[in-house]
Amino acid sequence: MQNSTSPIHDLPSSSGSLKSESMSIEEMLRIMDVASQFRQRKDMVEREFRNDESQAALRQKLIEASKVTGEEISETEINAAIDWYYDHLHTFKPPRFAMGLIFAHLYIRRGLVLGILLVLAVVYGAYWMWSR
Amino acid sequence: MLSGPELIKRLQDELQAIRHAASNAEAKRTEYDANIYDLVKKRGVALLALAKHYLPELSQESIRDTFANIQTELTALLERQQRAIDTIGEREERLNRQYQEALDKQKSAQTVFDKITADLAELEQKVADFLKHDFDFQTITNTTLQAEQRLTQNELRLKEIKEDATSKLPAYQQSSLFQYLLKQKFGTPDYDHRGLIRTLDRWLARKINFATLEQSYNFLTHTPKLMQTEFESRQKEFTHLMQQVEEAEQQAEKTLGLTELQAHHETEAAKLTQLSSATEAVYKILSEVQIELEELKSSQGDFYQSALDRFRTFLEQTETSVLTERAEKTIEKVDDDLVSEIDWINGEIDSLERDHTKVNESKTVLQSQIKDMEFVIRRCEQTEVSTERCTFSQAFNWDRSLEQFKKNAINGQGLWDLIKKEQIVAPRWSEQTQEMVTAAMKSPQSRILFQAMTHVAVIALRSAVERGLSRRDAKK
Numbered sequence: 213m214q215n216s217t218s219p220i221h222d223l224p225s226s227s228g229s230l231k232s233e234s235m236s237i238e239e240m241l242r243i244m245d246v247a248s249q250f251r252q253r254k255d256m257v258e259r260e261f262r263n264d265e266s267q268a269a270l271r272q273k274l275i276e277a278s279k280v281t282g283e284e285i286s287e288t289e290i291n292a293a294i295d296w297y298y299d300h301l302h303t304f305k306p307p308r309f310a311m312g313l314i315f316a317h318l319y320i321r322r323g324l325v326l327g328i329l330l331v332l333a334v335v336y337g338a339y340w341m342w343s344r
Numbered sequence: 345m346l347s348g349p350e351l352i353k354r355l356q357d358e359l360q361a362i363r364h365a366a367s368n369a370e371a372k373r374t375e376y377d378a379n380i381y382d383l384v385k386k387r388g389v390a391l392l393a394l395a396k397h398y399l400p401e402l403s404q405e406s407i408r409d410t411f412a413n414i415q416t417e418l419t420a421l422l423e424r425q426q427r428a429i430d431t432i433g434e435r436e437e438r439l440n441r442q443y444q445e446a447l448d449k450q451k452s453a454q455t456v457f458d459k460i461t462a463d464l465a466e467l468e469q470k471v472a473d474f475l476k477h478d479f480d481f482q483t484i485t486n487t488t489l490q491a492e493q494r495l496t497q498n499e500l501r502l503k504e505i506k507e508d509a510t511s512k513l514p515a516y517q518q519s520s521l522f523q524y525l526l527k528q529k530f531g532t533p534d535y536d537h538r539g540l541i542r543t544l545d546r547w548l549a550r551k552i553n554f555a556t557l558e559q560s561y562n563f564l565t566h567t568p569k570l571m572q573t574e575f576e577s578r579q580k581e582f583t584h585l586m587q588q589v590e591e592a593e594q595q596a597e598k599t600l601g602l603t604e605l606q607a608h609h610e611t612e613a614a615k616l617t618q619l620s621s622a623t624e625a626v627y628k629i630l631s632e633v634q635i636e637l638e639e640l641k642s643s644q645g646d647f648y649q650s651a652l653d654r655f656r657t658f659l660e661q662t663e664t665s666v667l668t669e670r671a672e673k674t675i676e677k678v679d680d681d682l683v684s685e686i687d688w689i690n691g692e693i694d695s696l697e698r699d700h701t702k703v704n705e706s707k708t709v710l711q712s713q714i715k716d717m718e719f720v721i722r723r724c725e726q727t728e729v730s731t732e733r734c735t736f737s738q739a740f741n742w743d744r745s746l747e748q749f750k751k752n753a754i755n756g757q758g759l760w761d762l763i764k765k766e767q768i769v770a771p772r773w774s775e776q777t778q779e780m781v782t783a784a785m786k787s788p789q790s791r792i793l794f795q796a797m798t799h800v801a802v803i804a805l806r807s808a809v810e811r812g813l814s815r816r817d818a819k820k
Contacts, residue, residue, distance in 0.1 A: 257574045260505060260567060261498050302508070302560035304515035304522075307552045316548050320524040 267294055346742060348734030348767070352724050358746060359717040366710035369703050376700040380693055387689040388656075394667075394682040395656040402648040411670070414658045418651050425640065425647035432637045439630040446623040453619050457612045464609050467602045474596055481592045488585040495575075495582050502571050509564040516561045521552050526561070530554065664690060709752065716749070716756025723760050733770040740766040 259266065271290055278285040307313055318325055398410050399418070402425060407418045475481045516522055529535045530545055531554070537545060549555070597603045639645045659667065664687045671679040728734045736742070745762055748754045754762070 253570060254574075256567070257570050260571055261501050261574070263501055263504075264497075302564055303512055304519065304557065304560070305553070306515075306519065307521070312551060316521055316551055319544055319548065320521060 267298070270294060345738060346736040346740065348724070348729040348731055348736075351736065351742070351763070352721060352730060354742070354746075355717065355721050355724065359714065359721065362710055362713050362717060366707060366714060369707040369710060373700060373703045373707060376696050376703065380696050380700065383689050383693050383696070387660075387686055387693070390682050390686050390689065391656050391659050392652070394679060394686070395652050395659055397676075397679050397682065399652060399655050401644070402651050410655065411658065411662070414655055417654060421647055421651045421654070425645075428647075429637065429640050432633060432640060436630070436633045436637055439626060439633055443623070443626045443630050446619065446626050450616070450619040450623050453612070453616045457609075457616050460605065460609045460612050464602075464605050467600060467605055471593075471596050471600050471602050474600065475593065478592075478596070481589075481596070484585065484588050484592065488582070488589050491578070491582045491585055495578055498571075498575050498578060502568070502575050505571060506568045509568050513561075513564050516557070516564070519552075521548065522554065522557055522561075525549055525552075525554050526558070531558065713749070713752075716759070719756045720760050720763070724763065728769045729763065729767060731769075733772075735768050735770070736766050737768060 271287075271294060274285075274290050274293070275287070278290070399406050402418070402422055404419075404422065407415055407422065410418065525531075525545065525548060528537065528545060530549055535545075594603070597606075640647070642648075664683070667683045667686065671683040674680075724730055745754070745759065749756075749759050
């Protein structure tokens with residue numbers, strides 16, 4: 213899911229002159245890559261549909277881990293922790309405030325900032341010329 | 345001495361008294377009407393009771409015990425009743441036959457239907473047993489059931505993930521730093537910046553942890569769509585499985601002859617419903633006819649009521665003496681009491697009617713007197729009688745005249761003529777002056793004095809005219 217653009221459009225046309233016998237290794241690898249992506253998506257969708265099973269497995273693992281570490285964690289606490297985890301999964305986490313963040317905002321608006329500075333420079337230059 | 349306005353005042357008082365008397369007469373008349381109405385009602389009840397006593401039912405025996413003059417009419421009514429009973433009776437018999445036929449048809453149809461229902465239940469059980477032992481059918485049924493369960497779970501999960509995406513995506517869309525890097529396609533082969541910009545973009549990506557955020561963003565954007573597509577595909581799959589199950593069932597039903605039997609069962613059910621409706625309709629008409637026949641046969645039915653009405657009218661028109669004579673001949677006391685009551689009521693009604701007539705006549709006279717009195721008052725007000733100059737001599741006996749008017753010895757015009765005759769109207773001031781001048785001119789001394797005064801006045805006028813003419817000539 214790293215890349216949202218589908219690689220299918222990069223494949224050679226099925227009605228083209230290429231045949232399986234004459235395919236290069238590179239082209240075959242690309243087809244394999246597309247097939248792999250389809251499979252990954254299907255797995256991901258299946259995983260999401262079976263989310264309750266994933267949660268159950270995670271619960272079991274956490275119970276076992278707590279037994280190994282000797283921590284006395286109840287099943288209710290584990291359930292609450294799992295719920296909290298899934299609730300906060302994929303939630304946007306904004307960066308912490310710092311001077312660098314102000315610079316980052318100025319940077320992404322650099323066109324506007326440079327424009328303002330240019331206007332100020334022109335105004336200042338004109339004033340300097342007039343006052344001399 | 346009576347003055348004109350005083351006379352008018354007395355006339356108005358008298359009019360008021362006559363109006364009061366007329367109103368009393370009207371009240372009395374209404375009272376008599378109500379009493380007569382009550383008595384007539386009582387007489388009606390007594391006559392009806394007497395009619396019922398002599399004619400307790402409409403039968404040949406009862407008719408024989410009534411009066412000879414009414415027996416022919418009552419017998420005609422009895423014959424009409426018998427004819428009506430015969431006609432309705434024939435109709436009832438016909439409907440009864442129809443009802444029995446419809447009932448028989450319904451019963452045989454019900455038997456056929458019950459048999460087919462039993463066969464159907466048996467065959468359905470056979471089909472169920474057959475399908476139970478069919479391995480392929482059991483496999484596909486289990487698969488379908490599992491698919492259905494999975495589909496329900498998938499639907500719930502899809503709903504959850506859609507809600508999750510809807511609530512979490514706005515934060516990504518509102519972050520300007522994240523949106524900047526996303527628009528620059530940072531981290532993809534399409535990113536084409538070099539040098540300082542690339543370095544600064546990398547710094548920014550590290551600062552906001554872009555890689556993780558993008559992964560979550562892509563998940564929230566694409567996963568619900570992919571899951572929706574997969575869900576729809578699974579739905580189709582499930583529908584296909586269901587079709588297969590239904591087809592297998594239909595095939596088994598067809599093979600074992602269940603489909604044919606079901607169609608036959610439906611036809612028989614429709615036939616039975618139709619027959620039941622027809623039977624019910626015939627039964628409804630039959631019930632109505634039976635009720636009608638019962639009413640006709642009843643000695644207290646419509647024909648009896650008609651006979652009773654006619655007999656009561658007959659008794660009403662019959663002389664009380666005839667009724668008394670008849671009552672005396674019978675052994676029972678009831679008719680004697682009723683006849684004496686009717687006799688007493690008749691006497692009371694006669695007496696009240698006489699009083700009623702008297703009051704009515706009195707009211708008519710009073711109304712006429714009101715009109716006359718109004719006429720006299722109007723005339724008095726229009727002439728000198730209403731003025732103070734009008735008086736009546738001491739000799740004029742007003743009370744006697746009024747008494748005559750009340751006794752209708754004189755009418756309104758007569759009273760007005762009497763007033764005109766007896767009135768004394770004093771002359772006006774102008775009329776008095778003129779009379780005085782005329783009286784003065786009749787004396788010789790007065791006439792000489794008047795001529796001298798006239799002569800002096802003529803001389804004075806003439807000299808004034810001459811003086812005027814001489815002044816005008818002098819000016820010229």
